[in-house]
Amino acid sequence: MCQSALVTGGGSGIGQAVVEALSCRGVRVFVGDVDKEKAEAVARAVGQRAEPVFVDVSQSATVTAAFAFLRTQLPRLDLLVNCAAVLGRVASVEEADDQQWDKVLQVNLAGTFYCCREAVKWMKETGGGRIINFASVAAFMPVPGAAAYGVSKAGVVQLTKTLAREVAMYNIRVNAIAPGYVETPMLDELDPAFREQVLRRTPLGRFAKPQEIAAVVVFLASPEADFFTGQVLSPNGGLVMWP
Numbered sequence: 001m002c003q004s005a006l007v008t009g010g011g012s013g014i015g016q017a018v019v020e021a022l023s024c025r026g027v028r029v030f031v032g033d034v035d036k037e038k039a040e041a042v043a044r045a046v047g048q049r050a051e052p053v054f055v056d057v058s059q060s061a062t063v064t065a066a067f068a069f070l071r072t073q074l075p076r077l078d079l080l081v082n083c084a085a086v087l088g089r090v091a092s093v094e095e096a097d098d099q100q101w102d103k104v105l106q107v108n109l110a111g112t113f114y115c116c117r118e119a120v121k122w123m124k125e126t127g128g129g130r131i132i133n134f135a136s137v138a139a140f141m142p143v144p145g146a147a148a149y150g151v152s153k154a155g156v157v158q159l160t161k162t163l164a165r166e167v168a169m170y171n172i173r174v175n176a177i178a179p180g181y182v183e184t185p186m187l188d189e190l191d192p193a194f195r196e197q198v199l200r201r202t203p204l205g206r207f208a209k210p211q212e213i214a215a216v217v218v219f220l221a222s223p224e225a226d227f228f229t230g231q232v233l234s235p236n237g238g239l240v241m242w243p
Contacts, residue, residue, distance in 0.1 A: 002078035002130060006030045006070060006138035008057055009084030010113060011038030013184035014134070018081055018217045023049040025218065030070060032057075032084070040231045055128035057084045057111025058103070067118040075128035078240030079221050080119040082112045082133045085152075087186050092144040101148045113159060116174075120167055128171030132220050133160045135178040135232060137240045146166050153178070157232055164230030173229040180236025182208040 005022055009015035011033035022029050023046045028107050031046075032055040033039035039052035051073075056067040068078060088104040089096075123129035138146060139153035157176055164174040181187055181198050187207065199205060218232055219225055234240060 001025050001218075001223070002027055004028045004030075004074050004077055005079035005081060005221070006032050006053070006066075006077060006115075006119075007081045007083055008032040008055060008111070009082075009134075011035050011042055011095075014179070014210045015081075015083035016042050017102045018215040019050055019112065020046055021211065021214040021218050022079075022132065023047070023220065025070060027079070027221075030073075030101060032066065034058075034084070045048070054149070057082075057115060058106040058109075060114050063114040063118055065166060068194055076129070077119060078129050079140055080115060080131045082115050082131070082156075084108075084111055085134060085186075086164070087146065087189055088148050090189075094147060096148065097214050102210070103187070104148035105152050105155075109155040109159070110124070111155050115134065116159065118161070120170075120172060123172050124167070124170045129173075131160075131163070131172065131174045131223055132217055133176045134172070135176045137178055137180050137234060137236050139178055140234075140240050143204070160232070161230045167172075168229055173220075173226070175228055175230070176232045177213065177216050177220075178234040178236070179213050179233050180208060180234070181238075182210055182213055182217050184210060188201050196237070201239060202236075206237065208235060 010019045010031035019029050029050045030053045031039040031043045034056045036054045043050040043052045056062040085108045088100045135156045136153040138150040158178040
């Protein structure tokens with residue numbers, strides 16, 4: 001198991017569950033979030049193995065500053081988990097405005113890129129590491145009203161695969177998790193009728209719990225996943241099935 005990790009979006013939802021799961025396994029986790037109070041609250045609840053760090057992933061300079069700080073705290077970064085994401089306002093393509101489009105792409109895709117770039121620089125210096133990016137089933141199935149979100153997550157998938165090819169020679173493994181619908185604050189933003197439709201289309205007939213998604217992170221962070229890179233794991237209850 002990795003010894004140190006940064007989890008972006010660690011102040012709530014899946015990110016919080018990832019922080020808790022890694023900490024329980026002895027990993028020193030930095031809880032990265034744009035909401036410093038949430039990050040601090042999660043770190044306090046988890047205990048001495050978790051520490052908060054402010055990071056607005058949508059801003060390249062802020063990401064660079066966060067990694068500079070981490071370098072003063074850690075000899076190496078073993079694991080980066082990019083959980084930070086926003087859904088944005090649900091709207092049809094013709095009703096979506098520039099600001100919402102830009103925000104979703106900037107947080108979900110550019111933010112993942114910024115963090116990956118800094119992590120790779122560091123991991124190459126220290127002999128390797130692991131990066132886990134969060135995509136979504138929305139990367140593989142169109143969701144009307146959420147074009148920006150789906151496009152951003154599809155971009156994360158391609159970024160993951162491209163980066164995995166580039167850095168395998170440096171002992172850096174890069175994988176993605178593309179969850180189905182999970183019981184998080186983001187799910188609460190969706191229309192109740194849409195949530196019911198998703199449940200009807202999901203063979204297992206329920207939403208995932210954040211802890212179930214965090215368990216996939218734990219696996220990918222473990223020695224048992226040493227032969228995984230460039231892969232997309234999708235715990236989605238059967239909502240999307242590949243041939």
